[in-house]
Amino acid sequence: MSGEPDVAFIFDTDALAQILMAQQQNLLNILRQDFGVGCFIMMEVEVELRSKPKFSGLIKPALEKALKSGWIKLLTASDLEQLACLQGQGPVTLADIRALGAEYALYVQRGEAYTHAAAVLLGSPAISNDLNAIRVLESNGKALPPTVLRSFDMFAFLHLEEYLDVKSVEQIRTILMSYSEWIPAPMRTSSFVQGLAGWDCRLSTSLATSASASGWAENFYLKRKTQRPSQNADGS
């Protein structure tokens, strides 16, 4: 994909850590190239990722690679200008996000506080696995992003879109389970594919990129910008 993204995904620490631990950082590139998704993190998330004592040997090099390749970016003032335009929102500044983030940080960790704050102000999906933090923000009357996706929404979506085969998704599940990471309940006792049948993936494709209007736990739709991998393979 060339040019500007159609939508921004703002990643929280726990969700991005899972993608990096599973060595699936190239998924961020697929999202950008084939679905017009710009993947962003806040500075606070970068600090948390670099400071995770557990698995830092896995996470740090993968993060470096993703940042260096431009598959994921630290959200800057110039990104904000572009994103505000494409979301049809008024101008959003880093100062706005920092002010709201500081407010959210009274209730949840810094990374998720600034992630949700950015996603709320930009009207973008946040990618976070921490349901408890979302419930806490909700119970304190704080606004939430239009959609909150989880790392497994990415894995499942890219599996259904044929970027990750059965072996790859099963490997992701096995790796994350071995690190005692969160995985969806239906996948804890069965395989990724079997578990997927009993789990609602919140990410799918449609004719246009859009969010469901009814709440943060509803589906988000991405518009494919390229052909499916299988179609490419067929030469069609």
Place this chain on the structure above:
Amino acid sequence: MSLRTVIDGAGLTLSACASTIGVDHELFQQWADGKREMPPAYATVMAALLGVKPEALMAKPMAQARKSGIDEPSAIWFKLRGHEFGDADRESILLVRHLGHNANQLEKSVAGQANRSWSILFKDVLENIDLQASPQSQGRQAARAFCGLTQFGGGGRGSSEILRGNLRSRGILIIESPIPHSQMEGCSFLVGESTQERPCIFVNTFKSTWFRRNVVIMHELAHALFDQNAGVEIDIVANDERHSNLRKDELTEARAESFARECLLPAKLILSFCSQNGVRPNKLTAQSLAGLVAFSGVEKKTVVEILRHNEFIDDVLATQYQSLDISTELREQSDRALGTKEFIEKVGLDVAASWLNKRFTTISSRKILLPVTYVKSVLEAVKTFKISIGKAAELLMVDIDTFYSRFPEVVSEVTE
């Protein structure tokens, strides 16, 4: 000029600061050298720890901060640079200051604002002081005003059992934690962001008794009350006469000691004890002296000094009382005198274990023991969805895995 200079000026190390706020050391070093911008969320925390304005720690305005002097660390760090203090002292105080910042955060998330009722109490007490009176008299006047405004000394009982809860309910932070081989016995200083400061009293529990610590807490409270402008007072263990006399000569020390004694064991309380137990102050046995210590919650040495000061006894009797070994009698009369092993044997492992190993911080190699009330407040905030589990771990200064293993019942209550 850089964050590194501010940290060096405080006598701290980069690695201690990085550990205390849970940040990768390499990244922190880049912040310290101005190679990368420190995110504001972290600048706020570091500023509260060092006692500087957050803007002083942002990379770009550093030069301006130097000109305006807002990059100079707070008074506590100047005091702690003294040769009598070591890294253990400084790193423990760093953690305590972090706790002060966290306590403010907890109160803001639960109650909407930090508890500042201490400032009203302090103001009311200070209004009752004749500043031209002797230091001892000022201490006593303050103690009487303080006891009148709180429940101290009520019902003819000692106040030691209620003092921690009472002070904490007014927003005063009290931390009792061991710093082995430190000369610091106690100190008081302001913690929190400059607009939301609160007094913090730190007491070193290493080789100290609960009875001694009650005196130290009230002594440090007097410093917090009278010596707010100094920003910090540190008391070191007076283990030789020369040192002891040097400290006692100082006005502030005399006033603080007088305040502590009058709050914890005023003459009327001694008479009340004697009347209730049919004993006379000048006829105390090991048993009855232990009874007075248990009743007041004040260590024997100070009790005897108070008896002497009030002229209930003469110097000869004071020396005789000081030489009495009351340890066995005291253990029989107060659970507070029991060692950990004896206490567990008495109350049972289940009761004793409820807080065992659940209050130490793990974020850095240096650890402090958090107050039970603080840990309870954090857990209650989690259970009522006021804060997230991740935030709770941050406030308790432990990693998330430690939180899960220490408090599984809380986690299961709020997660699916």
